[in-house]
Amino acid sequence: MRERIRITPRALAASIFLAMATSNSRAVELARSDSVLVLAPDKQVAEAVLQEASTFAEQASREWFGKELPENWRVLIQVKITSQPASGVTWQIDDPSRKYHRIWIDGSPGTIVGPVLQHEVLHSVTASLCGADFPAWADEGMACQYETHDSFLNRQRLLRRFAGSRDWPGLFNLFEARSLSKLDLSSYATATSVVEYLVARQGKKTFVQFVCDGRTLGWKEAIQAHYGLRNMEQLQLAWQGWAADQAGRSLPSTVNDAYYLPVLGRRDRPDTRVFVREPAAVVTLQ
Numbered sequence: 001m002r003e004r005i006r007i008t009p010r011a012l013a014a015s016i017f018l019a020m021a022t023s024n025s026r027a028v029e030l031a032r033s034d035s036v037l038v039l040a041p042d043k044q045v046a047e048a049v050l051q052e053a054s055t056f057a058e059q060a061s062r063e064w065f066g067k068e069l070p071e072n073w074r075v076l077i078q079v080k081i082t083s084q085p086a087s088g089v090t091w092q093i094d095d096p097s098r099k100y101h102r103i104w105i106d107g108s109p110g111t112i113v114g115p116v117l118q119h120e121v122l123h124s125v126t127a128s129l130c131g132a133d134f135p136a137w138a139d140e141g142m143a144c145q146y147e148t149h150d151s152f153l154n155r156q157r158l159l160r161r162f163a164g165s166r167d168w169p170g171l172f173n174l175f176e177a178r179s180l181s182k183l184d185l186s187s188y189a190t191a192t193s194v195v196e197y198l199v200a201r202q203g204k205k206t207f208v209q210f211v212c213d214g215r216t217l218g219w220k221e222a223i224q225a226h227y228g229l230r231n232m233e234q235l236q237l238a239w240q241g242w243a244a245d246q247a248g249r250s251l252p253s254t255v256n257d258a259y260y261l262p263v264l265g266r267r268d269r270p271d272t273r274v275f276v277r278e279p280a281a282v283v284t285l286q
């Protein structure tokens with residue numbers, strides 16, 4: 001999920017101080033690099049979050065955008081340990097350079113470092129490299145490529161429902177939406193599936209270039225240039241056919257740890273598998 005607020009870099013520094021000051025009554029451990037500052041109640045968790053956020057941001061910047069991370073990319077990550085599966089939110093500070101970000105991650109120790117953290121970190125990377133007007137559907141669709149097993153299952157159910165009813169969301173309205181409501185599961189599922197489809201066709205960097213061209217040249221021109229399709233209607237039909245096929249396939253009965261838990265150096269932690277065993281608080285889809 002992404003939230004945008006207007007905070008100056010000076011306010012960010014103040015918020016860091018405030019976060020540390022207000023946490024004096026509890027133990028707050030700190031891990032930091034030149035770009036990332038992590039505040040967490042546990043030193044090992046703070047270090048793990050720092051390592052994963054830093055490594056993932058560098059990797060995602062190269063994979064999706066074909067660029068190194070901007071040197072002035074900065075993230076403050078506040079971690080809260082709970083008994084629930086991880087959830088997160090990113091505030092992208094509305095500075096013209098879009099380089100300052102604040103991320104909150106709440107969750108059980110075994111779920112803090114995983115796809116939710118990656119999702120939020122990717123939002124910060126996208127904002128830094130593409131600015132404030134990067135389309136919401138693409139931003140969320142990219143971030144949702146890093147998702148929990150429960151999110152994946154819910155998305156597959158929704159896609160099967162679209163296919164069964166032949167009532168598919170329209171891509172044009174999605175592409176033009178200025179934001180996605182976190183309650184709009186249909187738009188999230190559609191955005192995630194469309195990104196997955198287009199990445200499967202031409203890769204991540206081509207997808208990002210398509211989005212950048214789409215917002216400046218127009219979607220029709222970008223669709224023709226990057227995917228060889230005539231227009232939005234043809235893209236809609238091509239995606240629907242692919243998505244119906246994907247959703248109709250049998251779902252995995254076991255979870256691949258390597259996919260859901262790309263946790264660096266934490267495979268020996270006794271709670272590593274908790275992430276995939278805990279039932280997530282998800283909306284039941286009919």
Ligand SMILES: [Zn+2]
Pocket residue numbers: 001002119123140143
């Ligand atoms: Zn998001």
